[in-house]
Amino acid sequence: MIFDHVRVVLVHPSHAGNIGASARAMKTMRLNRLYLVRPKSFPDSRAVMMASGANDVLSNALVVDNFEQAIADCHWVVGTTARKRTLNWSVKTPKQAAAHIVALPKKIQIALVFGCEQWGLTNEQLIYCHQLISIPTDEIFSSLNLAAAVQIMSYELHVAYLFSQARPPVSVSQAKLATTHQVSSFYQRLECLLKAIQFSNIYRSKQLIRRMKRLFNRVQLEAVEVNILQGIISTLYKRLGLKE
Amino acid sequence: MIFDHVRVVLVHPSHAGNIGASARAMKTMRLNRLYLVRPKSFPDSRAVMMASGANDVLSNALVVDNFEQAIADCHWVVGTTARKRTLNWSVKTPKQAAAHIVALPKKIQIALVFGCEQWGLTNEQLIYCHQLISIPTDEIFSSLNLAAAVQIMSYELHVAYLFSQARPPVSVSQAKLATTHQVSSFYQRLECLLKAIQFSNIYRSKQLIRRMKRLFNRVQLEAVEVNILQGIISTLYKRLGLKE
Numbered sequence: 001m002i003f004d005h006v007r008v009v010l011v012h013p014s015h016a017g018n019i020g021a022s023a024r025a026m027k028t029m030r031l032n033r034l035y036l037v038r039p040k041s042f043p044d045s046r047a048v049m050m051a052s053g054a055n056d057v058l059s060n061a062l063v064v065d066n067f068e069q070a071i072a073d074c075h076w077v078v079g080t081t082a083r084k085r086t087l088n089w090s091v092k093t094p095k096q097a098a099a100h101i102v103a104l105p106k107k108i109q110i111a112l113v114f115g116c117e118q119w120g121l122t123n124e125q126l127i128y129c130h131q132l133i134s135i136p137t138d139e140i141f142s143s144l145n146l147a148a149a150v151q152i153m154s155y156e157l158h159v160a161y162l163f164s165q166a167r168p169p170v171s172v173s174q175a176k177l178a179t180t181h182q183v184s185s186f187y188q189r190l191e192c193l194l195k196a197i198q199f200s201n202i203y204r205s206k207q208l209i210r211r212m213k214r215l216f217n218r219v220q221l222e223a224v225e226v227n228i229l230q231g232i233i234s235t236l237y238k239r240l241g242l243k244e
Numbered sequence: 245m246i247f248d249h250v251r252v253v254l255v256h257p258s259h260a261g262n263i264g265a266s267a268r269a270m271k272t273m274r275l276n277r278l279y280l281v282r283p284k285s286f287p288d289s290r291a292v293m294m295a296s297g298a299n300d301v302l303s304n305a306l307v308v309d310n311f312e313q314a315i316a317d318c319h320w321v322v323g324t325t326a327r328k329r330t331l332n333w334s335v336k337t338p339k340q341a342a343a344h345i346v347a348l349p350k351k352i353q354i355a356l357v358f359g360c361e362q363w364g365l366t367n368e369q370l371i372y373c374h375q376l377i378s379i380p381t382d383e384i385f386s387s388l389n390l391a392a393a394v395q396i397m398s399y400e401l402h403v404a405y406l407f408s409q410a411r412p413p414v415s416v417s418q419a420k421l422a423t424t425h426q427v428s429s430f431y432q433r434l435e436c437l438l439k440a441i442q443f444s445n446i447y448r449s450k451q452l453i454r455r456m457k458r459l460f461n462r463v464q465l466e467a468v469e470v471n472i473l474q475g476i477i478s479t480l481y482k483r484l485g486l487k488e
Contacts, residue, residue, distance in 0.1 A: 142272060158380060199476055232443055236480065
């Protein structure tokens with residue numbers, strides 16, 4: 001697995017549902033190692049319900065007694081924080097932190113640490129972190145759900161990984177594009193048709209065809225589409241009783 | 245508000261909790277306009293509970309009867325999809341779609357559309373979309389929670405906004421875009437015309453009109469262009485001696 005060296009650590013999570021939702025969030029983004037520091041209730045059926053199929057992440061989750069245990073063998077600890085801190089931390093964005101993580105060798109053990117729902121991470125816990133990240137939110141309504149924060153960080157890690165693989169994560173249309181020649185001959189017939197039905201007289205002819213070209217050029221027409229449009233023109237000629 | 249011109253549309257959401265969690269996700273990222281297309285249960289105390297303070301987003305949410313109503317006055321409709329599609333859509337990443345949205349002028353009405361938990365968006369609904377996005381997930385476990393998908397898209401929009409503020413704005417075409425309503429009525433008349441000239445019989449009717457819609461949606465039609473296309477259709481009816 002890609003992220004076998006990355007663990008998500010939830011410190012004192014108070015809602016079992018959030019544990020399950022975090023497991024689901026992780027698994028969608030290919031993370032699978034979950035550590036729970038003294039969870040209020042675990043195992044819990046609400047966690048299973050919210051995990052919605054990410055049961056392996058839940059059943060492999062490690063429950064530990066204190067924060068230090070969860071990160072003891074880690075080389076790089078990233079803490080999430082919403083509040084402004086008194087200490088002058090250099091706080092990164094999720095994207096920056098994710099780019100850094102995927103650039104690290106896989107033998108480096110990494111922890112992404114999330115504090116409890118009420119207070120986040122304590123100053124004591126933050127001291128252990130090599131890097132702090134803050135998810136940019138509205139300044140007044142900054143209350144991200146715990147699993148939502150896990151989702152965003154996992155997502156950024158996954159995106160950073162895909163980017164590092166230089167594999168485009170997007171699927172590009174494989175449709176065969178029309179050649180300039182095919183498109184030009186469509187334009188010609190369209191122009192003739194518009195003249196034949198005397199539409200071009202109503203609208204200034206040159207400007208009209210220019211506008212139509214601009215419209216269709218913006219699309220990057222596919223070969224199949226040009227065929228359909230040509231078919232429509234042929235049918236119109238026939239029904240109008242006009243000769244080309 | 246920054247995102248007053250952006251709405252989140254949830255189509256047939258079946259869990260009230262997801263509506264609340266989506267409202268919360270939106271508000272943390274400064275989005276506030278929520279549309280609900282025939283929700284299974286709303287208002288609902290579970291939505292309020294999961295909104296966790298984003299009550300204004302919930303109480304201002306608009307409940308509508310069908311998908312078309314939710315996007316009728318929109319100029320740019322972005323649909324989320326997980327499944328591979330038969331038609332060759334070009335699918336963007338959330339980041340790409342967000343960068344495009346924040347570059348659009350604020351008078352453009354934008355919809356971010358999310359399908360129901362079970363099936364996502366139907367092909368019928370996707371046809372209305374100018375752009376499709378897919379959140380990159382694990383290929384096997386791709387089941388993102390609805391509110392988690394809303395969270396990621398809202399987050400990317402917010403990040404793109406913050407980024408755009410740090411850079412000079414991109415110049416975009418100032419042409420007046422057509423509304424979904426204007427474009428829909430063009431589609432209707434085009435469909436009738438293709439039936440009247442019996443072109444639709446030659447080509448499979450449903451697939452034909454879907455292809456035409458897909459073609460014109462890719463362009464992001466301007467209001468002037470729709471007027472010209474409507475004018476061509478009117479002239480054709482006249483010359484063909486057909487009644488509408």
